[in-house]
Amino acid sequence: MTFIKSYFTKALFFLIIFSCVEPIEIENLSFDNLLVVEASITNQLKKHHVQLSRTFQLNDDSIKNETGATVTISNSNGTIYTFTEVSNGQYESSIAFQATNNNTYTLNITTKDGNTYSSTPETLTATSQINCLSTNIEASTDGLDGVAIYVESSSTNESAKYYRYTFEETYKITxxxxxxxxxxxxxxxxxxxxxxxxxxxxxxxxxxTLNSTDILVAETASLEENSVIFPVNFMLDTNFKIAERYSILVKQFVITPSAYNYFNTLKRLSSSDNVFAQSQPGFISGNISSNNNENEKTIGFFQVSTVSEKRLFFNFADVFPDKTFExxxxxxxxxxxxxxxxxxxxxxxxxxxxxxxxxxxxxxxxxxxxxxxxxxxxxxxxxxxxxxxxxxxxxxxx
Structure with a gap:
């Protein structure tokens, strides 16, 4: 979930502080030191992760990881899953587990200074499977040739209407x-x-191997059919990743309407063009709050999602048979x-x-x-x- 970090590097504290566009002196900005939480669990049986960090100012050149915290996830059956800090700010569950139906899950955090934070109780979302991944030759906004990768899925479950996508791409180098x-x-x-x-x-x-960093969300609530055809990636024909053989693993998370609104808002504001837009929304509210101070703002959204994944391989010659790669x-x-x-x-x-x-x-x-x-x-x-x-x-x- 590194897309959250890239957003905060430029925009976050502006959105917290300002509600209109005015000339400003960058060096005189006040700054809120806020906890940033990146956390999700799924129906996959595995060790899950929680990333904790702090907002940082424009002139900072590194992520400020939140170390020394106590992190747990509890469910409505009374089970508590403990997390261990495996690297600075990165917490991993001590055992592998999976989210199940008929249960609610709550994220609990105690920082090393004694402050506590909790998420709202979240339930596992409905299931929607990826049907296929496909490639399509298209032109970029600049008119340059490239290949787009589409994910296609459909669901008969009316509760599965909001989606988030991530991908892991691997390419061969000779x-x-x-x-x-x-x-x-x-x-x-x-x-x-x-x-x-x-x-x-x-x-x-x-x-x-590289992980996606963009925020990729889609919805079918506004469509007549509950089916998705969504472009998850686009690469020019000059991109070294596809020079020989390329593989992409796409993961589709079914998310709640509130999670969709959160990530979609974050996506819209993550562009530098929007930082000083005429309409500033202020603070982006997630589902994690402070237990000590109701006025303290906290960044992040705790997700409990079903996930479907599919992998695709292709060679450069498969998609561009009449071209050679330099x-x-x-x-x-x-x-x-x-x-x-x-x-x-x-x-x-x-x-x-x-x-x-x-x-x-x-x-x-x-x-x-x-x-x-x-x-x-x-x-x-x-x-x-x-x-x-x-x-x-x-x-x-x-």
Whole structure:
């Protein structure tokens, strides 16, 4: 739920303080130090997470995590699930559990300064399954070609009319000038010696995983049919993520009308164009409040949602069969000499030790500008671990 953080970096405390547009002095703004809560549980059996932080000012360059808090979720059957702080501000349930029907759930927080906060009791929402994910070639607002990814779902349950989406995208990285060999420095001093040896580390194929940050919400309450066709992502045909093979895991959360209103308002205000809009709504109220001070504002919404998920794979050639993808990095060769008799140094050994270049092949180009015995390329062009992980995800299908 990092979209909440990105919003607060620019807009939040303006919305709390101002109700009209006036010339302001940024350095003289007053500031409210408010608790920010990002919490949801679902019908999936797993360890759930709660993120606690504080609002921060424009000139701050990092998230202010709320550490040392006591976090629990209690249900109407008397069960209490405790959470442990696994990293600064990140709290994880001590055991795996899932939200069930015929139960209400309440989030309870006690900060290290003794202040307590609670959510309203929330029940598990109705179920709606994702039917499919699909791709469609479209033009951006600037008229540039790209691929849109749509989620389609429908439900016969009239209670399932409000949705929030998140996604996790993973893409494959294969550098264009990979070699199964590398150069090893045998001697760092005169007489300099290097050797071509077999690689011991896999760095031909790597993978990078990123989580969505935008607020993605949809509703069918205003439609005649309770079905959703919603664009969750759009990428230009020049986006490196789709250069080879791409996968996206989309999660669909059925949410309450109040949660929809909260996130939809947050979405509308998260654009910098809206920070000083003519109509300022003031504070965005969630379902979490202070137990100590009824006038204290708290940011966040505790969700109890059903979730459905589906994964899609595609190759660049699948969606753009008539195009080729150009590698977006400069891959000019270098071929430094092994030994400079004037300086008694080794440009080749220096280049190897810096790690910015990697071996590609023996130098058979015969160009005067490339005098050394081996062709070297920038590491980003021959070593995929510069851009991703060489550990293949368990879910990956080639």
């Amino acid at each position: 550098p264009p000038f990979w070699s199964d060999k590398e150069l090893m420095v045998i001697s760092n001093s005169f007489p300099y010696r290097v050797a071509v040896v077999e690689k011991t580390i896999e760095n031909k194929n790597c993978y990078k 590698y977006p990095y400069d891959c000019d060769f270098a071929a430094p000499i092994l030994y400079d008799s004037f300086s008694q140094s080794s440009p080749l050994v220096d280049l190897i030790n810096r790690g910015s270049y990697t071996y590609y092949s023996e130098n058979n180009l015969g160009q005067s500008a490339l005098e050394g015995p081996y062709l070297m390329v920038p590491s980003v062009c021959g070593d995929c671990t510069v851009l991703g992980s060489n550990v293949k995800p368990e879910f990956w299908i080639d």
